Every structure is written in C-alpha cells, then in structure tokens.
Amino acid sequence: MEYLSIFFEEVYKILFLLVPVLVSVAMIVWLDRRVWAFVQKRQGPNVVGPFGLLQSLADALKYIFKEMIIPSSSNKVIFILAPIVTMTLALIAWAVIPFSATQVLADINVGVLYLFAVSSLGVYGIIMGGWASNSKYPFLGAIRSAAQMVSYEVSIGVIIINVLLCVGSLNLNDIVLAQQSMWYVIPLFPMFVIFFISALAETNRPPFDLPEAEAELVAGYQTEYSGMMYAMFWLGEYANILLMCAMGAILFLGGWLSPLEIYPFTLVPGAIWLILKILILFFLFALVKAIVPRYRYDQLMRLGWKVFLPFSLIWVVLTSSYLFYFNLLPVN
Amino acid sequence: MIAHSIFFYTFSLIAIVSAIMVTASKNTVHSVFFLILDFISISCLFIMIGAEFLGMIMLIVYVGAVAVLFLFVVMMLNVAQQKNQWFVGQQSSKHIPVGLIISTLIFFEIVIVIGGWKYKPEIFDINNSFAQTSISNTHSLGQILYTDYIHVFQISGMILLVAMIGAIVLTFRQRAGVKRQSYIKQISRERAEGVEVLEVQSNKGVKIDD
Structure with a gap:
C-alpha cells in the first residue's frame, strides 16, 4: 500500500508538470505563427477562437483524424519509434527544471548534465526517422541534422562550463541561487549570445533549419510522416525549443528569481518569473525565424567549429583566470 | 529494497539482452541501436549505484556523440556489399584466430577480476579507496x-x-580545382574590381571570363 501511494503521488506530480507543458507547447505554436505573421505584415491564424488561440487545437484535431501512412519499404518498427523517441526525450527533460526553490520534480545533483544529455539524445529521433523512411530526402535531412546537432552541442557544452565555473555546482537550483547578486547574462554576455545562436542550431530552427529546408529537401526527415506521427514530431520539436529557452533562462537570466528583490516583485511566485523569461526568449526565437535568411551548410559548419568553439574556449580560460586571480572561485 | 532490486534486474537484463542482440542482429543499423540501448541501461546502472556523474557522462559522450558517429558510418557504408566480402567465403577464416585470442584474454581478465572480488574483498572495499x-x-x-x-x-x-x-x-587531402569562397575576399570587394566598362564593337564579342 505504501508503494502504491508513493506511486500515485509521483504520477500526480508528473501529470501536474506535463499537462501544462503540453498545453503551452500548443499555445507556443500559435504564438510563433502569430509573431512570424506580424513581422511580415500579415494577420496569421486569427479565426479559431479569440485571437485564433484555439488554432493549435483545431490543427491537433485535424492531425488525429488523418490517416497514418507507413511506407511499405520503410523499416516499420524504427519508423514508428522515431516520433515517440523525439516526443519522450523532449518531455522527460522537464523533470529537472526548477520552478521555484521547492517546486521541482527531481532535484538531482547533476541537473545541468541531465539536461545536456537529454538534449544531445534528441538527435536520435531525427536520425531514426530519416533512416527508417528509406527515402532520399529524409535520409539527407537526417544526416544534415546529425552533423549539425553534434557540432553545436560542443559549443553549448563549453558555454555550460563557463557558467559552472562561476557556480561551483551542477544542481540547477544552486545555479539559480548563485545569480542572486547578478544574473550571469551581464558578466557572461558574449556566452549568452553564443548560447542563443547554438540553441537555434540545436533545435533546427531557422536560420539553421537545413535538416528540413523545404526548398531543397521537401520537409527533411519528416517527409514520409503523416497524421499523428507528424504531429508528434512537431510537438517534440516545439517542446525542445521551450526546453532550450528554459535552459537559457536558468543559466543566464536567473531562473525563477525576480528581477529586483523589492516589495511588489517579491509577491509574484517564482514560476511566473521563469515562464516570463522563457516567453521572452521564445519571442526572440520567433523573431529570428521571421527576419533571418537560411544559412548555407558550409557556413553553418564554419560558424560552429571555427568561430563559436574557439571563442567559447578562450572565454573559459578568461573566466577561470579571472575567478582564480581575484580569488572568487566558489569553494564548498 | 525490493524496488531497488527490481530496477537493478530490469536494467541489467536489458543490458545483457541488448549486448547479445548487438552481435546477433542481421541488420548493422539495428546493431548500433541495440548498442545505444546497452549504453543507456549501463548508465542507468551507474546512476543506481550513486555514480550519477559517470552515468550522465556516459550518456553524453557515448550515446550523444560516439554512437551518433557509429550510426553515421554504418548508414553511409554499403553494408550489403561488404557483408559478402567480409563474412562469407575464404577470407573470413583469417579473422577467427585473432578473435579467439582476444576473447580468451577478455575471459581470463573477467575470471581474475571476479576471483579477486570473491576471495580478496578488502581490495574492493570502498573505505580503502580515495573516494569520500x-x-x-x-x-x-x-x-x-x-x-x-x-x-x-x-x-x-x-x-x-x-x-x-x-x-x-x-583524412585530410587537398584537392586541386575546387572553388572556395573566402569571406574576407567577398566582403572587401570594391566596385572597381568587380565592374569594368568596355567598348564592345559590333559583331565581335568580348571575352569576359579569364
């Protein structure tokens, strides 16, 4: 009986986290299309519900009632597994995101590493989908995205090292609490910019959406997918984008901390601040999608390996020597 | 404690079965996927004994980077053709002695480790090591x-x-005759270098490319 009650309590907590995440993913798709439209002086989705807010719901209904086509020459098990992997990996990472000092599903010692590991596993959904489709465009898209994600993971890893040097702990709550005096976006501003651009590349967002470049590869790795499986790829992609925004908010924008520790701000719960920061970062993601043209593939690789990686490595040396020289290294 | 052992046996069963499937499965890409499953269950076992850092690093390095490159190579190779060359016919018998030697070595290593663990448990005692x-x-x-x-x-x-x-x-090789783009050259181009006004006589073309 004791085990059962623990089990149900945990399931309740997980549902309480996942249902809002899924709803916000649906809303964020609407926000993305809306921002994109406004930049181009269009209206965007504005018919279903007030301001078109229920557009994603209508889209989801449409996908559910469409036929799922499995190509006859595809590798069926892996073909079906791929969207499931993408979706699962995008959702399990939310387990460690702290919404306040106590509101966190799993407050583990190596939270940052867990986030990094899960985001680096995200490439498998894409590779599996591209390979199992047994078709040329998905395969090309999968190979492109694998190379791209592996390259930009490296620079994200080095950027995380910069933050960890200042914090001295891998726990996400410790990272947030270490920013009480100053958010890391101020001393590590160049790293924040590089993190933002690498996050764009890691989530296959424009201007780095080579894996699904519609002018060259139809829809990249998801060309052969239809119905609910396509929708799952879509949801997983947006959940990943939100996750990257949350990671940026926690590492650089002080997570659930309020911007000023004075009276009216301290009344607002930490979760609201975190959500606001995620939304601001996502707004930037959506703006970039609308205003920047797509990179060429060699430019993308050059940017990752020859510009970002050396620059962030030099910044590691700078940060650590600064901390060492001024005796600011965190010791616990 | 029961929950702990249930999880332990689940993960180790998955690890062993997928390790067998790596060598047993006919499709090379499936082998790599089983290898990834093996890595993931091993890192779960690491986390279970409290070595969460090692488990996460295992996930990041092996699953996130090394196995992706494996998959890359395996997908690019024309596996069906090479299978015929490697595993069928006369050539394959050459590899058997080498494989036998290596597997015997590994077997004796495992025997030594397990024997030491069984008869000299103080060597493996956690209090003797440096770890606090x-x-x-x-x-x-x-x-x-x-x-x-x-x-x-x-x-x-x-x-x-x-x-x-x-x-x-x-793997580095310099190929001749490849057109490369230099960003600095492209950006620092002036109008004077790019545009030239020519007097073109009728019925006589102009050679534009040099």
Missing part, C-alpha cells in the same frame, strides 16, 4: 583526478589530442 562518501560524487571525482592523478589525467588528454590530430592528418 560525505561529499558529492562529482566533487570527489574532481578532487581525485586533479590532485593525485593529475599526471595520468594530463597524459590521457595528450593521447586523445594526438589521436585527434592523427585522424585529421589521415
């Missing part, structure tokens, strides 16, 4: 790696660097 249990896993690993074993650590880093440079040197 009072501080976090990551912290104690760092304290040991960067103090007692700093030279070993540096040497292994140098070996990895040499291997990396070697791989680049082996």
Whole structure:
C-alpha cells in the first residue's frame, strides 16, 4: 500500500508538470505563427477562437483524424519509434527544471548534465526517422541534422562550463541561487549570445533549419510522416525549443528569481518569473525565424567549429583566470 | 529494497539482452541501436549505484556523440556489399584466430577480476579507496583526478589530442580545382574590381571570363 501511494503521488506530480507543458507547447505554436505573421505584415491564424488561440487545437484535431501512412519499404518498427523517441526525450527533460526553490520534480545533483544529455539524445529521433523512411530526402535531412546537432552541442557544452565555473555546482537550483547578486547574462554576455545562436542550431530552427529546408529537401526527415506521427514530431520539436529557452533562462537570466528583490516583485511566485523569461526568449526565437535568411551548410559548419568553439574556449580560460586571480572561485 | 532490486534486474537484463542482440542482429543499423540501448541501461546502472556523474557522462559522450558517429558510418557504408566480402567465403577464416585470442584474454581478465572480488574483498572495499562518501560524487571525482592523478589525467588528454590530430592528418587531402569562397575576399570587394566598362564593337564579342 505504501508503494502504491508513493506511486500515485509521483504520477500526480508528473501529470501536474506535463499537462501544462503540453498545453503551452500548443499555445507556443500559435504564438510563433502569430509573431512570424506580424513581422511580415500579415494577420496569421486569427479565426479559431479569440485571437485564433484555439488554432493549435483545431490543427491537433485535424492531425488525429488523418490517416497514418507507413511506407511499405520503410523499416516499420524504427519508423514508428522515431516520433515517440523525439516526443519522450523532449518531455522527460522537464523533470529537472526548477520552478521555484521547492517546486521541482527531481532535484538531482547533476541537473545541468541531465539536461545536456537529454538534449544531445534528441538527435536520435531525427536520425531514426530519416533512416527508417528509406527515402532520399529524409535520409539527407537526417544526416544534415546529425552533423549539425553534434557540432553545436560542443559549443553549448563549453558555454555550460563557463557558467559552472562561476557556480561551483551542477544542481540547477544552486545555479539559480548563485545569480542572486547578478544574473550571469551581464558578466557572461558574449556566452549568452553564443548560447542563443547554438540553441537555434540545436533545435533546427531557422536560420539553421537545413535538416528540413523545404526548398531543397521537401520537409527533411519528416517527409514520409503523416497524421499523428507528424504531429508528434512537431510537438517534440516545439517542446525542445521551450526546453532550450528554459535552459537559457536558468543559466543566464536567473531562473525563477525576480528581477529586483523589492516589495511588489517579491509577491509574484517564482514560476511566473521563469515562464516570463522563457516567453521572452521564445519571442526572440520567433523573431529570428521571421527576419533571418537560411544559412548555407558550409557556413553553418564554419560558424560552429571555427568561430563559436574557439571563442567559447578562450572565454573559459578568461573566466577561470579571472575567478582564480581575484580569488572568487566558489569553494564548498 | 525490493524496488531497488527490481530496477537493478530490469536494467541489467536489458543490458545483457541488448549486448547479445548487438552481435546477433542481421541488420548493422539495428546493431548500433541495440548498442545505444546497452549504453543507456549501463548508465542507468551507474546512476543506481550513486555514480550519477559517470552515468550522465556516459550518456553524453557515448550515446550523444560516439554512437551518433557509429550510426553515421554504418548508414553511409554499403553494408550489403561488404557483408559478402567480409563474412562469407575464404577470407573470413583469417579473422577467427585473432578473435579467439582476444576473447580468451577478455575471459581470463573477467575470471581474475571476479576471483579477486570473491576471495580478496578488502581490495574492493570502498573505505580503502580515495573516494569520500560525505561529499558529492562529482566533487570527489574532481578532487581525485586533479590532485593525485593529475599526471595520468594530463597524459590521457595528450593521447586523445594526438589521436585527434592523427585522424585529421589521415583524412585530410587537398584537392586541386575546387572553388572556395573566402569571406574576407567577398566582403572587401570594391566596385572597381568587380565592374569594368568596355567598348564592345559590333559583331565581335568580348571575352569576359579569364
């Protein structure tokens, strides 16, 4: 009986986290299309519900009632597994995101590493989908995205090292609490910019959406997918984008901390601040999608390996020597 | 404790079955996927014994990077053709003695380790090692790696660097006749270099490309 009650309590907590995440993913798709439209002086989705807010719901209904086509020459098990992997990996990472000092599903010692590991596993959904489709465009898209994600993971890893040097702990709550005096976006501003651009590349967002470049590869790795499986790829992609925004908010924008520790701000719960920061970062993601043209593939690789990686490595040396020289290294 | 052992046996069963499937499955890409499953269950086992740092690093390095490159190579190779060359016919018998020697070595290594663990348990006692249990896993690993074993650590880093440079040197080749784009050249171009006004006589073309 004791085990059962623990089990149900945990399931309740997980549902309480996942249902809002899924709803916000649906809303964020609407926000993305809306921002994109406004930049181009269009209206965007504005018919279903007030301001078109229920557009994603209508889209989801449409996908559910469409036929799922499995190509006859595809590798069926892996073909079906791929969207499931993408979706699962995008959702399990939310387990460690702290919404306040106590509101966190799993407050583990190596939270940052867990986030990094899960985001680096995200490439498998894409590779599996591209390979199992047994078709040329998905395969090309999968190979492109694998190379791209592996390259930009490296620079994200080095950027995380910069933050960890200042914090001295891998726990996400410790990272947030270490920013009480100053958010890391101020001393590590160049790293924040590089993190933002690498996050764009890691989530296959424009201007780095080579894996699904519609002018060259139809829809990249998801060309052969239809119905609910396509929708799952879509949801997983947006959940990943939100996750990257949350990671940026926690590492650089002080997570659930309020911007000023004075009276009216301290009344607002930490979760609201975190959500606001995620939304601001996502707004930037959506703006970039609308205003920047797509990179060429060699430019993308050059940017990752020859510009970002050396620059962030030099910044590691700078940060650590600064901390060492001024005796600011965190010791616990 | 029951929950703990249930999880342990689940993960180890998955690890063993997928390890067998790596060698048993006919499709090479399936083997790599089983290898990934194996890595993931091993890292779960690491986390279960409290080595959460090692488990996560295992996920990041092996599953996130190494196995992706494996998949890359395996997908690019024309496996069906090479299977005929490698595994069928006369040539395959050459590899059997080497494989036998290596597998016997590994077998005796495992026998030595398990025998030592069985008859000299104090060697493997956690209190004799440098690790302190009072501080976090990551912290104690760092304290040991960067103090007692700093030279070993540096040497292994140098070996990895040499291997990396070697791989680049082996695969690097300069091809003639490839048109490259230089960003600095493109940006610093002036109008005077790019545009030229010519007097074109009728019925006589102009040679524009040089």
